[in-house]
Amino acid sequence: MKKQHLPTKTCLVCGRPFTWRKKWEKVWEEVKYCSDRCRSQRNKKAIENP
């Protein structure tokens, strides 16, 4: 397999970078969270910044 440079984004909830996934190929522009868990946490409450 060739090395591929996949796009990455930073999750707005946990702040960790995540890499493009096949399941996001059609919605990558709209993806803001690394996982469903983070997405649901986003809806719960805003991040508490000290």
Ligand SMILES: [Zn+2]
């Ligand atoms: Zn996350």
